[in-house]
Amino acid sequence: MSASDERTAVHRHFWRPAGDTIRHAFRGRRWEHEERATSVCGRDVALGAATEYDWIVAPTCPVCYRILKDEC
């Protein structure tokens, strides 16, 4: 396993459309059906069953994206 593989394992995350209609990144392996979660960018947002439409229209959070990118 290379060093970069190990970092990926530590900083595991997933993306999900949240209640503020933005797709944030969250720490963890996957969504565990929590009703609320704190995103990587530090926002406490509602998480529900996202529809396919939510995935299409929700823009990616630029703050989450930058934080995760800086960790790589």
Ligand SMILES: [Zn+2]
């Ligand atoms: Zn975010």
